Amino acid sequence: MLVSVKSIQDELMVFGVDYDDEVPDKLVELCSVHRLDGENIVNEWMAFSATRHLEHLTVSNLNLLEHEVLNKKNVKRPSVKKDKHCGSRDFNSIQELIEVETEEENLLDAYSTPAKGSQKRNLTTPENPQSKRISSINRSPHLLFSPSSFSPSATPSQKYSSRGNRGEVVTSYGEVQGTSWSGGSGRNTSVKLITLLEESLIKPYKYMFQKLNDIRDVVNSKIEELGEALKNHYHIEEFTSVSFPAQETVTVLGQIACDSNGKLNSKSVILEGDREYSSGMYVPVDLSELKEYSLFPGQVLVMEGTNSTGRKFVASKLYEGVPLQFYQATGDLEECQPQMIITACGPFTTSDTIAYDALKDLVDVINRDRPDVCILLGPFLDAKHEQVETLQLTGAFEEVFKSCLKMIIEGTRLSGSHLVFVPSVRDVHHDPIYPQPPFSCYETAKEDKQRVHFVADPCTISVNGVAIGFTSTDLLFHMGAEEISSGTAGAPDRFSRILRQILNQRSYYPLYPPNEEINIDFEAMYTFAMMPVTPDVFIVPSELRFFIKDISGSICINPGRLTKGLVGGTYGRFLVKRENAEPRRCPCISAQVVKI
Secondary structure (H helix, E strand, C coil): CCCCHHHHHHHHHHHCCCECCCHHHHHHHHHHHHCCCHHHHHHHHHHHHHHHCCCCECHHHHHHHHHHHHHHHHHHCCCCCCCCCCCCCCHHHHHHHHHHHHHHHHHHHHHCCCCCCCCCCCCCCCCCCCCHHHHHHHHCHHHHCCHHHCCCCCCCCHHHHCCCCCCCEEEEEECCCCCCCCCCCCCCCCEEECCCCCCCCCCCCCCCCCCHHHHHHHHHHHHHHHHHHHHHHCCCCCCECCCCCEEEEEEEEEEEEECCCCCCCCCCEEEEECHHHHCCCEEEEECCCCCCEEECCCCEEEEEEEECCCCCEEEEEEECCCCCCECCCCCCCCCCCCEEEEEEECCCCCCCCCCCHHHHHHHHHHHHHCCCEEEEECCCCECCCHHHHCCCCCCCHHHHHHHHHHHHHHHCHHHCCEEEEECCCCECCCCCCECECCCCCCCCCHHHCCCEEECCECEEEEECCEEEEECCCCHHHHHHCCCEEECCCCCCCHHHHHHHHHHHHCECCCCCCCCCCCCECHHHHHHHCECCCECCEEECCCCCCCEEEEECCEEEEECCCCEECCEECEEEEEEECCCCCCCCCCCEEEEEEEEC
16 A cells, blocks of 8 residues: 555644654555555554653654564464465565565655645656665664664663663763863874784684693793893892792792682792793792782782792792883874774673664764764674574674674764774684684775774774773783782772783783683784783773773773663773873873763
8 A cells, every 4th residue: 555754744743743854754664564554553653652651753663663563463464375476585585575665656656646635745757766765774874784684583672772871971080071072083083003013913813722832932931021121120130940949038030820720819829930040940929928919820020038948939029010111103293183082892782682772872972973083892793692692693693793894884984983893702703712813704895994994802003193902801800800919009999900910911911821711822912912012091891890090191991881781881982182291191181981
């Protein structure tokens, strides 16, 4: 049956319904699909909105109406005799049929004569007749992504939709910007990689079947390298073997470990020496004489103390790691406005649906605020999502991911923002190895090549001379489960202690052995996961509570997750500007964590 936009608008006017611009087109589409007229579809909406207490008529609410009411009515209808040419159809062929049918009905409607008494104005021959469904897709970036094509339950999450305090600032740092958070659309922004070596991790590599000797070589190289830095910084003359019996105070170098397979505690600490000074031997450590300490497995440090029998080292003083220097940009930096950066970490959809509601809201934020850079950390398609674990998705994981990326890239094209995509070991379609190579399955359009950046995890980038380091791995959670401490240990809280240790160890993952959830290629880690500089801004997303902290001049931000279970989460935003001043001034002007 033929239904026009005008007839839909007349029916909505009878009930005085407020609606968005795209709603009439969507209602025409629903009438075509479900064989309803204008009066019936509006009546369906009025009944549905009354039971659900929905005040405003939006496209998302109509999608909910279709899923919960109209589709169920279609199931109850008797089967219609099939056309002899019809067979089983997939989602794409059905969509094509709907588009052709909608084009035909709108074309006929354009030439038809209005009924007597109708308020409809006469139409002339239409120029470039086009499906209203297709034109609505061009207007709305959200419709670039259709989770219903691969998920049996792609309806919006009710708990997420009914959340409160949207846009609320939950924590801040620096100057208060008020409502003036807006970027420059990336017009004067330069995004570059910062690496220790000439080459960076830009493509997949071969992993698995690591030899124990190779792993030991990597661990020993880390001990010797940090030991040399500690020796020079604290002006230590010489190291002694950890197993050398000595009545007087000696200085030893080594790595903290546990004497069993259990968790580290104050009675199970051992110090593994390096090859050069200790021939790889180890010794139990007595911490009773230390008033303050913060230790974790894999930590490289220097100890002073006595070892009268050669079988137990009684520590009296600790020399912890030394952070790297801050980034010094080469060349003259052009004077420009502060760069606004948004960062968000997945999951980007709630645990009860695959509709990506939170991601759509984030795209709206990007289009509204037009940040210069947007750093998005995985997982984009979470391996821990219920529909992934139970294999409910009908499409290939990689195809779902490509659709997700397409929605982000094309949906934010008008904003001009640089997009930095960081993978996660929880991305179900990607290599589950750390360090993790960049995404390589998506072909970027020509107009997006300059603003879209696929980087490895972990990574350090320069944004107009400001070093920003990040990793999508939940390093805080992993280290927090293993760290032991006594006293304040030079930091006011547990998060600050752990962050200081990470920066001192100069590594994006200094824990050894690693958490059982992460697979590490140690040779690649020594090449690609060591910090090239101390980052000016360090992004460390975690399941733990969000925060913004200044750790020895490095601004550390945990933006939280964009979704947390059934509800919405948070994202981060900050302003940075490099200034060549002495002494050094922190380039992070302001930072906030905001509820989505």
